[in-house]
Amino acid sequence: MTIAASQHRTQNPLERRYALLGVLLIAPTVLILCAVIVYPLISAIYLSLFSIYTPTLKGSWVGLDNYVQVFGSSGFWSALGTTVTWTVGTLFLQIVFGVAMALLLNQNILFRSLARSLVLFPYFVSTVVAVLIWRWLFNDLYGILSHLLIQFGVVDMPVDWLGKMPNAMASVIFVGAWKFFPFVVIAVLARLQTIPEQLYEAATIDGAGVFGRFFDVTLPQLKDVLTIVILLRTIWDFKEFDLIYLLTGGGPVNNTRTLPLIVYQQAFGLNQMGVAATYAVAMMLVMLAFMLIYLYRARRQSP
Amino acid sequence: MVTVTFDKVRKAFGATVAIPGLDLAIASGEFVSLLGPSGCGKTTTLRMLAGLEQPTAGEIRIGERTVNNLAPSERDIAMVFQSYALYPHMSVRENIAYPLKKRGVPKADRPAMVQAAADLLQLGPLLDRKPRQLSGGQQQRVALGRALVREPKVFLLDEPLSNLDAKLRAHMRAELIELHRRLGKTMVYVTHDQLEAMTMSTRIAVMQGGVLQQFAMPGEIYHRPANTFVAGFIGTPSMTLADGEIAMDQGRPVLKLGTLSLELPSDHLSDRPDGTRRVTVAVRPEDIIIGTGSFRANVRLVEPTGHESIVLVNAGDVGFTVRVAGDTVLKAGETIPLDLRRERIHVFDRETGRRLNADRAAATADSVRSRA
Incomplete structure (x- = not known):
């Protein structure tokens, strides 16, 4: 019955014309996606099986030697640890600041629409510009942060924000949070505005205080959007390169060197494209786990 | 018992006066409808009684107690909203138990109270469902259950039937009348639907432009309208x-x-x-x-x-x-x-x-x- 029906459908000339049109319309997208996603992906896996000198892109087949080398090196594991520290740290601050700011901007405060626009500023400003300004603020000779701390008597000596641990990691995490928390604000604020006011009024009458209303009404309503935001931001923070590279360059002594920085160093510093590709593939495997969670959740919510 | 009194209550939103001065005395155990076209001040009146709005002047009393400066949760009232306002992530059971939990009713006492409310409203088989799995009429009953579970002194109902279809509305009207008869509690009911007001109320307060036009029994309102507005x-x-x-x-x-x-x-x-x-x-x-x-x-x-x-x-x-x-x-x-x-x-x-x-x-x- 179904076979007969589908045959009937393909034989219908009008249906066939629509099908052809559909293929034509979708073809450009498929081609572009193949060119910019599928090809680089396969290419990276392919490169990871070779020992390649970056300037010439020439090299020899080494099989899985690169993987043995990468997974056997302490550099990879410590960079993975650094990446996790950075991701968890900055994400935590992004969520806390982002939700708090969204709650504030959802209130009837003075100049609300102005504040709503201003809060997006860090997200829109170019990373290079933002990091240069932060480096300036952090500078231990003429940076305003150390200056103010000395002024208020918190410290006696200028603080070395970027050249010492754990200061460097804390600074990177903080600047990351500053740069990316507006994304959380946008997503959470949009959701907050759809929570019916009557739910809060009902909770008030039922005896819930400020915290009761937050934990029993607001937070459960934010659960879905926060899950998606955390997943997306985890993936994006995990692969963050320019902010860290420009702020500390991975230093001091590789203490803020995350996986994307190693990939860059291997490819263009040490000119070992094969090993760089191996690191990239390893990174992709970690992120794949998050992708699968995201896809699983997205699929579960759609029907 | 529990009377509700509005004494020269005035409410202004900025320069806009919603209610210039309301005097209304609701007797204990009455079912009073606040009836009027949209913008007549009936909902504002109810929200002031609930404590969701502050009166600009005047005094609101529940029983002998002046409630102007009491938080909604301290007024011993319960409110049913037009949208039902059920907590979407909680089951029916948790929704009904929520006011008990927030008022510190011991955990051991809650199930029996929830069960009693559920029995009264025939919600027994639905207790473990989420609100989105319920029909409009069922959600309405859960909202009622959440209101009556902790036996408040006064029930406030804000157009609770207006989201239901005509047939269900007639059915719920009868259920509400029955509920009022069994509980004998003071109920204040906001509606723009005169049929609801006429059929359910012991007395109707007809409002227009924030001013009480007539406060009387349904028959009196119908047969002896106090002015041209009520007549029309x-x-x-x-x-x-x-x-x-x-x-x-x-x-x-x-x-x-x-x-x-x-x-x-x-x-x-x-x-x-x-x-x-x-x-x-x-x-x-x-x-x-x-x-x-x-x-x-x-x-x-x-x-x-x-x-x-x-x-x-x-x-x-x-x-x-x-x-x-x-x-x-x-x-x-x-x-x-x-x-x-x-x-x-x-x-x-x-x-x-x-x-x-x-x-x-x-x-x-x-x-x-x-x-x-």
Whole structure:
């Protein structure tokens, strides 16, 4: 019955014309996606099986030697640890600041629409510009942060924000949070505005205080959007390169060197494209786990 | 027991005065409807009673206690919202138990109380469902359950039936009346639907423009509207409202309505000043008789609804709305005899809108209701 029906459908000339049109319309997208996603992906896996000198892109087949080398090196594991520290740290601050700011901007405060626009500023400003300004603020000779701390008597000596641990990691995490928390604000604020006011009024009458209303009404309503935001931001923070590279360059002594920085160093510093590709593939495997969670959740919510 | 009193309550939103000054005394155990068109201040009144709005001036009392400065949770009230406002992530059981939890009722006591509320509203089989898995009527009952589980002194209901379809609304109306009879609690019910107000209330407070127009039993409101607003607002189809004049002729009031002239009973008005008086007259569709009488009327439109028909006629330059039995055969354009039940004609002062009838025997028409 179904076979007969589908045959009937393909034989219908009008249906066939629509099908052809559909293929034509979708073809450009498929081609572009193949060119910019599928090809680089396969290419990276392919490169990871070779020992390649970056300037010439020439090299020899080494099989899985690169993987043995990468997974056997302490550099990879410590960079993975650094990446996790950075991701968890900055994400935590992004969520806390982002939700708090969204709650504030959802209130009837003075100049609300102005504040709503201003809060997006860090997200829109170019990373290079933002990091240069932060480096300036952090500078231990003429940076305003150390200056103010000395002024208020918190410290006696200028603080070395970027050249010492754990200061460097804390600074990177903080600047990351500053740069990316507006994304959380946008997503959470949009959701907050759809929570019916009557739910809060009902909770008030039922005896819930400020915290009761937050934990029993607001937070459960934010659960879905926060899950998606955390997943997306985890993936994006995990692969963050320019902010860290420009702020500390991975230093001091590789203490803020995350996986994307190693990939860059291997490819263009040490000119070992094969090993760089191996690191990239390893990174992709970690992120794949998050992708699968995201896809699983997205699929579960759609029907 | 629990009375609810509004004492010179005023509410302004910035420069906009929503309620200029409200005096309303609700007796214990009453089911009072606040009825009026949108923007009449009925919801604001209810929200002030709930504590969701602060009155600008005046005093609100629940029982003997002034509640102006009490938080909503301290007023011992429960409210049912138009949208039901069920917590979407909680099951029916958790929704009903929530006010108990927030008020520190011991955990061990809660299941029995939830069960009792659920039994009363036949929610037993639904206790483990989430609100989105329920129909509108079921959600409505859960909202009621959450309101009554902790036995508040006063129930506030904000248009709780307006999101339901017509059939379910009629059913829930009956359930609410039944619930009020069984609980015997004071209930304040906001609605713009006069049918709900008429069928459910012990008394109706008709509001317009933030001002209480009339506060009386449904029959009284229907049969003795206090002013032209109430006369025009209550009743479907509306009363015919027409401007006319009353002159005294040998001690008997004579009403001139367009080119119609009719003599009213001598005791029809509460006073009988000399000279001509400018009035507004209101006549219920069922108080106009077609087929007999000395007036000639021209049929403009017939609207059959089944068991009755609504007929629009012109008589002496006045357009009347008439209710006739569904089997009456009438055609547009036809000229027919028409009469008015003189003793049922409502007369209002044209300037103040105030009722001028003497209202003696009409009281017999009132059905006094008590469910206590």
